[in-house]
Amino acid sequence: MLVPGVSRMTAYNDIIAAVSALRASDANEAETRFKVIDEVVMRVLGWAKEDIHVEERVSEDGKDQFLDYLIQTAQTSILIEAKRARVDFTGLPQTGRAKLKGSWLRGDLQKAVKQARDYGRRKSVGFCAVTNGDGWII
Numbered sequence: 001m002l003v004p005g006v007s008r009m010t011a012y013n014d015i016i017a018a019v020s021a022l023r024a025s026d027a028n029e030a031e032t033r034f035k036v037i038d039e040v041v042m043r044v045l046g047w048a049k050e051d052i053h054v055e056e057r058v059s060e061d062g063k064d065q066f067l068d069y070l071i072q073t074a075q076t077s078i079l080i081e082a083k084r085a086r087v088d089f090t091g092l093p094q095t096g097r098a099k100l101k102g103s104w105l106r107g108d109l110q111k112a113v114k115q116a117r118d119y120g121r122r123k124s125v126g127f128c129a130v131t132n133g134d135g136w137i138i
Helices: 008-025 029-044 107-123
Strands: 052-060 063-072 077-082 127-131
Touching: 008 029, 029 063, 029 077, 052 107, 063 107, 077 107, 107 127
Parallel strands: 077 127
Antiparallel strands: 052 063, 063 077
16 A cells, blocks of 8 residues: 555655665664565555464464464465565576576575475465565566
């Protein structure tokens, strides 16, 4: 949902500036979520607050973990695993589709993709995404 009187382009520019500031300050994941990812989810993608669930419990083998975002409507479900702005998303394949293997999938990014995949399986979610606010893998 866009704020009345604020264009989508203004929202994009605000988000780009926020990502740059977060990287420069080495901000944590919570700051990245609050200042960028929340804005993308609501202002750019237009998801309603009532469809967004945060920090939902995922339990398996007696271990509790918490996913960052679970967005659900009657027709759609998407899980978003958020990472701090400085997590390296460079070197992503430039194609619309890529296998979840290869030299681009390494380090913190590989862990995040596997984490989102595993949460998505446990919650039977239609789509999973990983983001640092700037790069998105779905």
